Amino acid sequence: GLDWGCGAGFDLGLNCGYGAGLDRPLPPRDNRPTNRRPPAAAAQAQSCPPVLKAPSPCLTAAAYPAPGRPRSAPSLVLPRARASLCPRSALAPPASPRGAACRPSLWPPVGPRASGRRQEPAGSFRAARRRRWVVRARVPAMYYKFNGFTQRLVGAAASAAYNPQGLKPIVSTESPALVFGTTTKLASDLPATDSFLGKNQVPDLQKLFQKADGLPVHLKRGVPDKLLYRTTMALTIGGTIYCLVALYMASQPRSQK
Amino acid sequence: MAHQAHSYHMVDPSPWPIFGAAAALLTTSGLIMWFHYNSTALLMAGLLSMLLVMLQWWRDVVRESTFQGHHTPTVQKGLRYGMILFITSEAFFFLGFFWAFFHSSLAPTPELGGQWPPTGIKPLNPLEVPLLNTAILLASGVTVTWAHHSITEGNRKQAIHALTLTILLGFYFTALQAMEYHEASFSIADSVYGSTFFVATGFHGLHVIIGSSFLTVCLLRLIKFHFTSNHHFGFEAAAWYWHFVDIIWLFLYMSMYWWGS
Numbered sequence: 001g002l003d004w005g006c007g008a009g010f011d012l013g014l015n016c017g018y019g020a021g022l023d024r025p026l027p028p029r030d031n032r033p034t035n036r037r038p039p040a041a042a043a044q045a046q047s048c049p050p051v052l053k054a055p056s057p058c059l060t061a062a063a064y065p066a067p068g069r070p071r072s073a074p075s076l077v078l079p080r081a082r083a084s085l086c087p088r089s090a091l092a093p094p095a096s097p098r099g100a101a102c103r104p105s106l107w108p109p110v111g112p113r114a115s116g117r118r119q120e121p122a123g124s125f126r127a128a129r130r131r132r133w134v135v136r137a138r139v140p141a142m143y144y145k146f147n148g149f150t151q152r153l154v155g156a157a158a159s160a161a162y163n164p165q166g167l168k169p170i171v172s173t174e175s176p177a178l179v180f181g182t183t184t185k186l187a188s189d190l191p192a193t194d195s196f197l198g199k200n201q202v203p204d205l206q207k208l209f210q211k212a213d214g215l216p217v218h219l220k221r222g223v224p225d226k227l228l229y230r231t232t233m234a235l236t237i238g239g240t241i242y243c244l245v246a247l248y249m250a251s252q253p254r255s256q257k
Numbered sequence: 258m259a260h261q262a263h264s265y266h267m268v269d270p271s272p273w274p275i276f277g278a279a280a281a282l283l284t285t286s287g288l289i290m291w292f293h294y295n296s297t298a299l300l301m302a303g304l305l306s307m308l309l310v311m312l313q314w315w316r317d318v319v320r321e322s323t324f325q326g327h328h329t330p331t332v333q334k335g336l337r338y339g340m341i342l343f344i345t346s347e348a349f350f351f352l353g354f355f356w357a358f359f360h361s362s363l364a365p366t367p368e369l370g371g372q373w374p375p376t377g378i379k380p381l382n383p384l385e386v387p388l389l390n391t392a393i394l395l396a397s398g399v400t401v402t403w404a405h406h407s408i409t410e411g412n413r414k415q416a417i418h419a420l421t422l423t424i425l426l427g428f429y430f431t432a433l434q435a436m437e438y439h440e441a442s443f444s445i446a447d448s449v450y451g452s453t454f455f456v457a458t459g460f461h462g463l464h465v466i467i468g469s470s471f472l473t474v475c476l477l478r479l480i481k482f483h484f485t486s487n488h489h490f491g492f493e494a495a496a497w498y499w500h501f502v503d504i505i506w507l508f509l510y511m512s513m514y515w516w517g518s
Contacts, residue, residue: 148493151334197417200482202323209324216269217317217325229272232309236279239302243286246299250289 264331266321273314280306315474319491323483333490340494344501347464351505354457355512361449362517369448373517378450379442380518386437387514390430394503397426401472401496408479411486420476423499427469434462454513461505468502471495 145156209220219225261267280303287300322328328336362373370376381387404419438455445455475492478484484492 151330151337197480202482206324206326209320210326216271217320218269218271218273218313220320228309228313232276232306232313233272235302235306235309236276236283239283239299239306240279242302243283243299246290247286250294 264329266327266329266332268321271314271317273310273317276306277310277314280310283307319478319483322491323478328488328490333488336490336494340497344497347501348505351457351460351508354453354460355508358453358457358513358517361453369450373450375448375450378447380450381437381441381514383510383514383518386433387510390433391506391510393426393430393433394506397423397430398500398503400426401499405492405496408484408489408492409486413479416479417476420472420479424469424472424476427465427472427499431462431465431469434458434465454517457513458509461502461509464502464505468495468499471498 283303
């Protein structure tokens with residue numbers, strides 16, 4: 001699971017259940033109205049600085065994932081963080097109708113405990129762990145291989161999957177150690193196999209053709225490209241004119257010989 | 258500087274499409290001038306300009322892919338579709354000539370003597386040079402697959418050897434077929450037998466030459482380190498084309514050389 005700093009004993013503003021006071025009772029995970037009333041506004045104002053009051057129930061609602069989602073995406077909603085800095089604030093989730101209106105559309109609708117799991121004490125370790133913002137993909141246990149023709153993954157037997165195309169061990173390209181070590185330099189820094197038939201010039205050509213000089217690709221190399229282009233143009237345009245003249249002449253009626 | 262927010266390739270403006278169209282015009286009207294007015298100037302101009310356009314256009318594709326990196330997986334997928342569709346169109350091209358052959362050979366007319374091969378035609382023995390040609394093309398299919406596996410395994414030397422062998426086998430096939438054409442006792446003018454035989458095998462030979470050229474370009478690119486072990490679509494396209502040429506030969510051999518003799 002991903003630890004977003006929750007276990008470090010400080011709260012990064014993520015709704016992970018760990019915070020400054022682990023003994024603080026955490027609100028229940030659904031948005032149903034709860035018996036626990038928030039403390040009186042005055043008391044809240046006295047105990048927490050004004051800045052730490054929850055600004056809006058809507059934002060607070062966003063911090064509580066709906067039931068039925070055992071693991072949810074992390075939410076960086078500040079009110080939760082601010083609430084946690086204030087040990088005396090017992091922020092309860094808003095009453096259901098309001099909460100329903102404020103709930104972000106991403107979460108599934110709140111129902112009476114859709115998950116059907118038993119409600120654990122809010123402050124328990126297991127509940128806290130379950131509240132960790134971890135997303136784990138659940139995939140069926142299948143084997144796949146890469147089909148080189150369609151360029152897609154397709155189902156395969158385990159034996160085919162563990163011998164994928166193109167992943168056999170590559171021939172070692174390290175040069176053998178010099179037997180007679182002298183001060184002469186190695187012929188090249190290329191691996192032994194690459195010295196067969198020439199040196200790799202692709203990186204240099206990549207640099208050349210990626211220069212931001214505004215030239216189109218067919219003229220990018222400069223003079224040789226321009227010469228070839230002009231020759232082709234002369235041949236085609238000249239040839240087209242000759243062709244039209246020849247076809248015109250051929251279309252004239254011939255006199256009897 | 259604005260960067261593209263998609264994985265497609267918006268190509269630079271290029272003159273090759275219109276020059277290619279002009280080259281096709283010159284070639285076709287050059288054929289007319291050659292057939293009817295005994296003048297080859299226009300035809301030569303057409304063929305030369307066609308060659309120049311092909312060279313520069315495909316050179317630009319190599320530049321755009323290997324040197325400029327425009328061939329994302331999305332682009333490569335499009336190229337795969339394109340090559341498959343092109344090979345399919347070639348298959349239909351040959352289908353026409355096979356149709357013509359079976360139309361004439363399944364119900365030989367009285368003018369042919371009511372038989373196939375027609376009276377007086379001495380067909381080539383399918384168990385001599387044509388059988389060797391079959392073996393050559395099948396072997397070249399094996400070597401091109403060997404070359405492909407060597408590329409995916411990163412074994413450069415072996416890949417070069419295998420691809421060179423494939424090209425040599427292709428040239429061997431072409432040379433043998435040219436010799437057969439020279440030695441055959443019948444010509445293209447000898448009734449519908451000559452027409453169907455030489456047009457079908459002739460176009461096949463042209464495709465072998467095209468395929469060998471494609472493989473040769475791939476060999477040069479392989480030597481120049483253009484291919485990586487998991488991105489070498491140019492080679493794959495050449496290998497697909499070569500397998501297609503091989504399959505067409507098998508159909509030709511079975512229908513015209515063997516059944517038709």
